[in-house]
Amino acid sequence: MTIQENVSLKTYNTFGIDAKAKLYADVQSLSSLKTILKSKNKDALFVLGGGSNMLLTKDIDALVLHLNLRGISIIEENEDYAVVEAKAGENWHEFVLWCLENNLGGIENLSLIPGNIGTAPIQNIGAYGVELKDVFESCTAINISNQNIRTFTNSECRFDYRESVFKQELKGQFIITSVRLKLTKKNHKINIEYGAIKNELQSIGIDNPGIKDVSKAVIKIRESKLPNPKEIGNSGSFFKNPVISKSDFEKLKINFPNVPHYIVSDNDVKVPAGWLIETAGFKGKRFNDYGVHTKQALVLVNYGNAKGRDIHELAILIQKTILRLFNINIETEVNII
Numbered sequence: 001m002t003i004q005e006n007v008s009l010k011t012y013n014t015f016g017i018d019a020k021a022k023l024y025a026d027v028q029s030l031s032s033l034k035t036i037l038k039s040k041n042k043d044a045l046f047v048l049g050g051g052s053n054m055l056l057t058k059d060i061d062a063l064v065l066h067l068n069l070r071g072i073s074i075i076e077e078n079e080d081y082a083v084v085e086a087k088a089g090e091n092w093h094e095f096v097l098w099c100l101e102n103n104l105g106g107i108e109n110l111s112l113i114p115g116n117i118g119t120a121p122i123q124n125i126g127a128y129g130v131e132l133k134d135v136f137e138s139c140t141a142i143n144i145s146n147q148n149i150r151t152f153t154n155s156e157c158r159f160d161y162r163e164s165v166f167k168q169e170l171k172g173q174f175i176i177t178s179v180r181l182k183l184t185k186k187n188h189k190i191n192i193e194y195g196a197i198k199n200e201l202q203s204i205g206i207d208n209p210g211i212k213d214v215s216k217a218v219i220k221i222r223e224s225k226l227p228n229p230k231e232i233g234n235s236g237s238f239f240k241n242p243v244i245s246k247s248d249f250e251k252l253k254i255n256f257p258n259v260p261h262y263i264v265s266d267n268d269v270k271v272p273a274g275w276l277i278e279t280a281g282f283k284g285k286r287f288n289d290y291g292v293h294t295k296q297a298l299v300l301v302n303y304g305n306a307k308g309r310d311i312h313e314l315a316i317l318i319q320k321t322i323l324r325l326f327n328i329n330i331e332t333e334v335n336i337i
C-alpha cells in the first residue's frame with residue numbers, strides 16, 4: 001500500500017471542500033488496514049469513508065485512511081429472506097441497486113443516499129419512513145487500539161434517529177469493515193406511507209408498486225429537492241430535526257400556528273429544521289460560493305470553491321438565528337472536522 005503526501009480531499013468529500021491530507025492511503029484490504037493500525041498512533045490517523053457526512057474546515061494533519069474494502073455477497077438465505085453482506089467501501093446507492101436487481105427488498109426507500117455502506121450505521125441513515133436499523137442484522141468492526149475484530153448486533157449498535165453507539169460511547173474507537181442486512185425475497189413490505197411517495201406513484205399511474213417502483217419514486221423526489229453532490233457540493237441534511245417538549249410546541253404555535261410537526265411521544269414533538277430555516281429567511285440565500293439550497297433549506301451547499309470554515313460560520317449564524325427567533329436549538333447532523 002502506498003502512502004502519498006499532501007493529497008487534496010476535494011473529490012473524496014461530497015461537500016467538495018479542497019482540504020489537504022498531510023498523508024493519504026487508499027486501503028483496499030483488511031490485512032493492510034490491520035498492518036497500518038498496528039504501526040501507527042491512533043492520533044495520527046483519520047478514517048475516511050464515503051465523505052458524505054462531513055464538513056472539512058481545515059487540512060488534516062494526519063494519515064487519512066480512505067476505506068475502499070469492496071465486495072457484496074449473500075451469506076445465508078431461505079425462501080423468504082437473504083442476509084447480504086457488503087464490505088465498508090461499497091457505495092450505498094450502488095448497493096441498493098444491486099439488491100433491487102436481485103429482487104431483495106427493504107432498502108428501496110433509502111435509494112440515492114450518498115456515502116458508503118460502512119458509514120451508514122454510524123448515523124443510522126434514514127429517509128421516507130425507513131431507517132437502516134429496520135433491516136440491519138450486524139456489522140463487523142476493527143478496534144483501532146488492539147486490532148481485534150468485533151461483531152455488533154442490531155441492539156448493540158443502539159440505533160436512534162441519526163444516532164448510534166459509534167457516534168456516542170465508541171466514537172473514534174472502531175472502524176466498521178462490513179455490514180450485514182436482512183432483506184426480503186418475497187412478500188416485500190412496501191412502505192409508501194410517506195405522503196410524497198404515494199403522490200409520486202399516483203402521478204405515474206402505479207397502484208400496486210413493487211420495490212423497484214418505490215425506488216424510482218424516491219429517486220424522483222430526491223432529485224427534485226436535494227442537490228446532486230456531483231453537481232453542487234453538499235452533505236444532505238446539515239441539521240437534525242429538533243425534538244421539543246409539548247409545552248414549548250404549544251408556545252411556538254401561538255406565533256406560528258401553521259408550524260409543521262410530527263408527534264414523537266406523549267411529551268415530545270419533532271419540528272422540521274427545514275421549515276424553521278426557511279421561515280427565518282435563509283432558504284436559497286447565497287453568499288459568494290456557498291449558501292442554503294434553493295429547494296430544501298436543510299441543505300447547505302458549496303457552489304464551487306467555498307471554504308469549509310465559511311460554511312461552518314453560516315451554520316452557526318443559522319443556529320443562532322433559530323435560537324433567537326424560535327427559542328429552539330438545532331444540532332448539526334454533519335460532522336464538523
Ligand code: EPU
Pocket residue numbers: 126127128129226235236237238239240241260272273274275276278283295296297298333
Ligand atoms: N420544509 C420546509 N422548508 C424546507 C424544507 C422542509 O418548510 O426548505 C418542511 C416541509 O414542508 C415539510 C417538512 O419540512 O413539512 C419535512 O420536509 P421533508 O419531507 O423534505 O423532510 P425533512 O424533515 O426536511 C428528513 C431527513 C432527510 C430525508 C427526508 C425524507 C432529517 C434531518 N432529514 O428531511 O434526510 O431525506 O426527511 O425522509 O431527518 C439526510 O439525512 O441527509 C436527508 C436528506
